[in-house]
Each structure stands twice: as structure tokens, then as C-alpha cells.
Amino acid sequence: MKVYTRKGDAGETGLFGGSRISKSSLKVDAYGSIDEAAAFIGVARAFVENKEIKDILYMIQEKFLVVAAYLASDANGINKLKEKIEISDIEILEKYIDNYSKQLLPLYKFLIPGEDIQSAVLHVARTVVRRSERRIIALNEQENLQPEILKYVNRVSDILFVLARVVEDEVAVKHISKTLMEKLTVEEKKKKLTxxxxxxxxxxxxxxxxxxxxxxxxxxxxxxxxxxxxxxxxxxxxxxxxxxxxxxxxxxxxxxxxxxxxxxxxxxxxxxxxxxxxxxxxxxxxxxxxxxxxxxxxxxxxxxxxxxxxxxxxxxxxxxxxx
Missing domain, CATH: 3.30.450.150 (Haem-degrading domain)
Known part of the structure; x- marks a missing residue:
């Protein structure tokens, strides 16, 4: 299968369902933004060390394929889709958000991303998802989209914010532990005669x-x-x-x-x-x-x-x- 088909050279693209649409349309912008967000989540997944968080990010990437497929479909295509975003998908994210939020250190000020690379890329992914959400909301004003789509994308941005904080806390705790261990080691060495x-x-x-x-x-x-x-x-x-x-x-x-x-x-x-x-x-x-x-x-x-x-x-x- 060739990567190029030349069908989009005139500035149009095909939707799932058979219709064609301008690449400058809000619909294409919406599912293109989801594609971009999924890619940034992949970048975050590549940097994050926590296995459970990696799995959560991969799950979101898979669901974003479903979101993108829905947004890239016309009415005929939507009826043919085998998988859609369900309430249960949103509840899974909310459960993770609630569980992780209980573990977080208190937040006393606005976060400025960049304390470490893991949390920084999660924050970048979060902002891209937020932008995607804005595109989808604008499209919803034209097409009346499935409500679960909007809710799911909104929860994804929420969980990315929480996960960024979780990772940052983990890094902070590791740094503190390492510093304390180094100090204790120095103190122990002082007590020993070589x-x-x-x-x-x-x-x-x-x-x-x-x-x-x-x-x-x-x-x-x-x-x-x-x-x-x-x-x-x-x-x-x-x-x-x-x-x-x-x-x-x-x-x-x-x-x-x-x-x-x-x-x-x-x-x-x-x-x-x-x-x-x-x-x-x-x-x-x-x-x-x-x-x-x-x-x-x-x-x-x-x-x-x-x-x-x-x-x-x-x-x-x-x-x-x-x-």
C-alpha cells in the first residue's frame, strides 16, 4: 500500500463513510489535533519511568485512535464504527485521577513545568490535549458530537495534569532520599577510622x-x-x-x-x-x-x-x- 495516493493534492481528504471534505475544515483540524495529542502522549510515555503510568498513557493513545476515527467519520461512517468511547472509559480515568490525587503532595502555587523532563513532557501533552478539546468543542457546535467524546478528552487533560504532578513528586522524593542517603553515608564515613x-x-x-x-x-x-x-x-x-x-x-x-x-x-x-x-x-x-x-x-x-x-x-x- 502506497503512502501517497495523490487524492489529497487538491486540498481535500476523504472521511470514513465516503464523503470528502476540505483539509482546512474544523473537522479535519479536530481529528488532526487528536492525532498530534496522541503523538505527544507517546513522547511522554517514552520518557516516563513509572510502569503503571506508561500503561495508562498507552491506554489513552489507543482510545485516542477511537476518538480520531469518530471525528474523521461522516454520518454514514459513524454508524459503521465498531468501537466508540463509552462511559466506562471515562470512569476508568476518573478512578485513576482519584487514586493518584490522594498520593499527591499539597499544591500551594501554580505549577511551572520544567522541574524534570518526565513531568515537563506530560505537561506539554496536557496542553496539546487542551487545544484538541477546544477544537472538538468548536466542532460540536456544528455537528452535535457524541457527549462521551468531549468528556473523555476533558478527562485526559485532567489525568495528564495529575500524572505530571505524580511524576514530579516521585522525582522530588527520590532526590530527597538520595540527598539524605549521601549525607548519611558521609556521616557514617566520618564515624569510621580508615x-x-x-x-x-x-x-x-x-x-x-x-x-x-x-x-x-x-x-x-x-x-x-x-x-x-x-x-x-x-x-x-x-x-x-x-x-x-x-x-x-x-x-x-x-x-x-x-x-x-x-x-x-x-x-x-x-x-x-x-x-x-x-x-x-x-x-x-x-x-x-x-x-x-x-x-x-x-x-x-x-x-x-x-x-x-x-x-x-x-x-x-x-x-x-x-x-
């Missing part, structure tokens, strides 16, 4: 150790006391490995500097008896690592006197805080 940070902490401790001409064991744990990094300098005592680890664990688990515990475990102290628990160390060398006031881990140092251990641990903390 391996790279642990390495810098240890390097700072080793530098201070070299100034003291001593070898130490340096241990870094997270805020739950789990090991992140352990470094034993060449001549550090083997026993210092376990002590450094326990100092770091003690500080992280009890959320307190181990040097403070020395007083608290004395007879009459609030933590008296803790010194008997082999899991903990109750003398200096275990220090907390804080970021923005939040404990993110701890460092434990062993290898010298209590004062020397605390000096190296302090250098580790200062290096972390200087980041």
Missing part, C-alpha cells in the same frame, strides 16, 4: 619513638575495639604486642583514656576490680581518637615506661587531629 588514617597515626607514633630512641608496638582499633592496624618496631618487646592491643581495646571499649583508669580502679574507685579483668589495661598508653567530638577509635602504645608510652600515644592523637 586504614590510611591508621597508617598516618602509626607513622606519627614511630617518628616520636625515634626521637626517644626507643622501639614500641603501636596498635590502632576502631570504635568497637576491632583491630585496624598493628605495627611492631624492630626491637620492641614481644610482650608489648599484647599490651598495646589491650590498651587500644580498653580505651575504645570503655570510651576512656587508660591513664584515667589508673585512679578509677583504686580501692573505693568507681571501677575498682576492673584491674583483675585480663581483657583490660588500666595504666597509660591507650588514647581515644575523636572526630568532631565522636569517638572513632583508639590507639594503644607499649614499649617504654608509662610516661613514654603516653608521650608516643599523644603524638599519634595529635597527628590524627591535625588531619
Amino acid at each position: 586504614l590510611e588514617e591508621a597508617k598516618r597515626i602509626v607513622l606519627a607514633g614511630e617518628k616520636k619513638a625515634k626521637e626517644l630512641n626507643l622501639d614500641f608496638v603501636l596498635t590502632v582499633v576502631n570504635n568497637e575495639g576491632n583491630l585496624i592496624l598493628e605495627e611492631k618496631m624492630d626491637n620492641a618487646l614481644l610482650a608489648s604486642v599484647e599490651i598495646a592491643k589491650k590498651k587500644a581495646y580498653t580505651a575504645a571499649a570503655l570510651k576512656i583514656e587508660t591513664s584515667v583508669l589508673a585512679e578509677l580502679v583504686q580501692p573505693g574507685g568507681s571501677l575498682y576490680g576492673l584491674q583483675s579483668d585480663s581483657k583490660y589495661i588500666v595504666f597509660g598508653g591507650g588514647c581515644l581518637l575523636k572526630r568532631d567530638g565522636e569517638i572513632v577509635g583508639a590507639v594503644g602504645v607499649s614499649g617504654g615506661t608509662v610516661e613514654e608510652d603516653m608521650t608516643v600515644a599523644k603524638a599519634c592523637v595529635e597527628a590524627f587531629q591535625a588531619e
